[in-house]
Amino acid sequence: MAAHIGRRLRKGAATTAVAAAAVAALAASQAPGVTTDDQGRQTTGAQTTPETDGTTTQGGDGSATGNGGYYTDLPPLNSPTESPNPTAGPTPAGAVGVAESGIPATVLDAYKKAAAELQQSKPGCNLPWQLLAAIGKVESGQARGGQVDADGTTYSRILGPLLDGNGFANIKDTDHGAYDGDTTYDRAVGPMQFIPSTWAWAGRDGNGDGVKDPNNVYDAALAAGHYLCRSGRDLSVQSDMNAAILGYNASQDYLNTVLSWYEYYRKGTHEIPDGTGTVPRHRSDTDSGARPGSKPAGTKKPGTHKPGTRKPGTRKPGGHKPGGTTSSPDPSKPGTPKPKPPTASDTVARLADAGTGMLSARTGDTFDRSIAVKAVTKAGKAVPKVRVRFTISGDTDSTFTGGETVATVVTDASGKATAPALVAGRKTGAFTVRALLVGRMVTAPEYTATVVERQADTLARTSDTALTCTPGGEFADQVEVKATYKGAVADGVAATATLVKSTDDPAENDKGPYFKDADGKTVRTLTGLRTDAHGLLKLPKLYADDTTGTFLLRITTAGGATLTVQLDVAAATSSPSPAPSGSTSASPTA
Template sequence: MAPHIGRRLRKGAATTAVAAAAVAALSASQAPGVAVGEQNRAGAADAHSASEATGSDQGGATGNSPYYTDLPPLNSPNPAPSASAGAGTPLAQGAAEAGIPATVLDAYKKAEAELAASKPGCNLPWQLLAAIGKVESGHARGGQVDANGRTTSAILGPQLDGNGFALIKDTDNGEYDGNSSYDQAVGPMQFIPSTWAWAGRDGNGDGLKDPNNVYDAALAAGHYLCRNDWDLSAQGDLDRAILSYNNSREYLTTVLSWLEYYRKGTHEIPDGTGGVPSGRSDDGRTGSTAPSIPSLPSTPSRPSTPPTTTPPPTAPPTTPPTTPPPTTPPTTPPPTPTDTVDHLADGGTAKLTARAGEAFTKKISTKAETKAGKAVGKVRIRFTVVGDSDTVFTGGESVATVTTDASGTAVAPTLQAGEKTGEVVIRATVVGRSVTGLDYRATVTERVADAVVRTDDTALTCVPGGEFADRVEVRATYKGAAAEKVGATATLVTSADDATANTEGPFFKDAEGNPVRTLTGLVTDAKGVLRLPELYADDTEGTFLLKITTAGGATLTVELTVAAADSPASPSPSASPSA
């Protein structure tokens, strides 16, 4: 029977060696999807550098909280019984390890489906969410969830107080983790509160974003892994995404092991029947503890039988008690870099302007400084797009957290302008410290065209009281390229010198069928094409003008002819082919 590697593994050389061996065995015997050599080369990059490059929190989604180190067995998830196995001989544990609680499995698959629709270029497999869910919480402690996907009790990692772990002081006033002193990773996907505040999602449509709900947590994890335009079908992006979740080489190896194991095959098991891993990355550390389930304190036990005899009174001491030695007052921990920040200052940000739908060419730069104006490095700065705006950072998120460098500077990711024009406010704040935020203002201008022409040269004619056979169609361009989503107006003007709307001649119709001679709110399509509604004529004959104007000032004047059928001004039917 193939050995099951699922014991307590210590961090260090032993963990890395066993993990690497397991990944190699998995790749050789089961998993064609990942080349271990490529994985090792990609993972060899410093994890901190990977985090900085992505603009993520220094501690990733989990604050680099501890995780389960158990690895999958080396045998297939669906092993065949041995022909020589006698009665009562246990089978390999592959089938059991491949079981995922029903509600948790459903949450992973629903998150994959949502990301396939909203970010198809990410190529997120649900097995990656399952691998992370296994490593972070053992699939919500073996599927301890209710019918709506909420864990029956909160799952909390140890407090990140710097005692064997990262130091992350409270960022949510205890809203998510119940701890107003330090942050703790929360829920089945172990998000720290500062990350959940922007990454949280409503995965089950109940109107809430609950880190202890497996549907919400799985969808949030999917969006977190799919930011920065990562394509998870590419090994390099996959490695970067996993490292951004928890900046650890051992973590990367463990998650990839479970990913390939689950890709080989899984099955559904009832909620609450899954096993919980045993090995922890924090085994042996001072103050370490596995993710806990808060519970009421137990009642102290009472002795079943009272004592039968009373001990004799103790005689007073014959010598005076010695004076206890003076106690050493507890030492105050040195301030963290975050504790020393007094204010934020602009780091030389240039004017921020972009047309709708385009990326800003300049980036926001912010400096963290002490009261004396000294730069402070290793401080997390959160950039947030404030208010109702569809402008976002690269990757589609409205929040990005970046750690200041040695010069105290944090540069936000590239901003991508949305379709809403006007001023956008981006606020910079210090994570974990109450310091007045610094607001930056960016301007989104409308899309424009510098030329507009008809798509054909068909004569536009109509008899009095009739309907024009052809509709007006034009194409707008900007610097020779199609100008999509550009606003335009169309007006039947009085004359070439008078742009006011005409009171007679051709007209459009509104929704109620009433004549209108000015159309606003027109927008070109993805090819820069604008096709106007049907045109009608009243009883007035003559030549009339239709003026089309686009945002950016491009204009086109089109002639319309209204004449009786036997009039010389009216071309024969064969001369006016239908559009």
């Protein structure tokens, strides 16, 4: 019976009832943790909903995709089978197991590289590349079967359905058409189907070309990995994986479909040439039997809407009729939709600063002040329970607590949203933190934060032992100093050590004592030094050439602390020989 259902699916599912039964059977049989209740409805062992605060916004902040359409095709019931010759070209039409388990080479490489990067940056997430492959299959059919160039960029844009509120989220344009080509509404973009407002903060550069492009599979896969690993999730825990998938698209059917492909890819997969992958045929947004609110099959196909245009005679966004007149729904007429009540975010006129103050910190320190804004109406009234997104930008490695560069916070009862504490990185200089109301463009502040180098104002040796050496030998003691700033330990302070020519000439000496580099070569200037947690800095061992004399070692730190250490190189002295036994010495005359 299961095999028969699988054949019916591959032929197109003759009726909605058969298709629904097949989806339930396949999902129940293959998705980990998925079961079917006594009414035939699918459930999971851990019912997890997307992260939410109970509010609704037009920005689609609850999911990466804006809860748009996706491919509903499920994997075959039989286990995946590898092609005997994966490079030989497209697989035969009847070899379903072979075709479905093959992933285009560049797309597969992108998934594996993204998972490897997450293993380094967020090892506790335990992201499997097969999960990225499952989402990529459901979202775009593995970039339309691998229709990408050598750099991983799709040959043409992959666009989801128009998010105009007609069966989908209502997300007004947030990118001025830069990614999706539409200046009226947003659409999900690229192989992993990110909506522009989410890509603005979640986008990553996965192929190292300096550009974050949602149409590039390397960039999109890495962004999807980081998106799934948010909130400290451990994807080896089923409930966390469920939450991550539902956060990507808030649909129980979507969760079941992704988990089915994830389990299928875990059993085995193989690489096939780019452009030869199979593309799913059934979608949640166009097929009959789609989720409630979607149009009948054929009424709205992804990619057919021209950006910025609408069909002749249709109502323009905002209720404006041709000719400049406006119309409003007439509740007395049957079928007239009732106007939607304004959301909390609709009432926000601007985001105002809420006493943030000066933002400055030393490298490695946590800023002593946090950024805070307040959402207010035109009348100045506070607006609670709206989402505010804080984004760090600029040439900086500073982050919010937890290592993220983006944080979304819900305003409290007083309309105030306080960003997580900023943590200064190792890069000095200024960077920008912007506040944004999720879902609408309103006036909002942006802040300049400055990271300054850690400093010391005093350096002192930890020992008063004289530093001496014979020509061609090595100094017995290593130079160690302690740095302080205003009397306190100065940890993490950058320092430089140079063997100078004289007190008045700071140029590097070309003779006398020296250090050795890793290859044993002579070095007389050390850079990149830094004091430890106790403010201590111990220099490498010193050596002497054949030149005798007194030499100077100068140590300087950020903040202006300087210490000059004397080094002496002298030939060894021999002790005087004792007088012969029984000899007499001359006595001085009177």
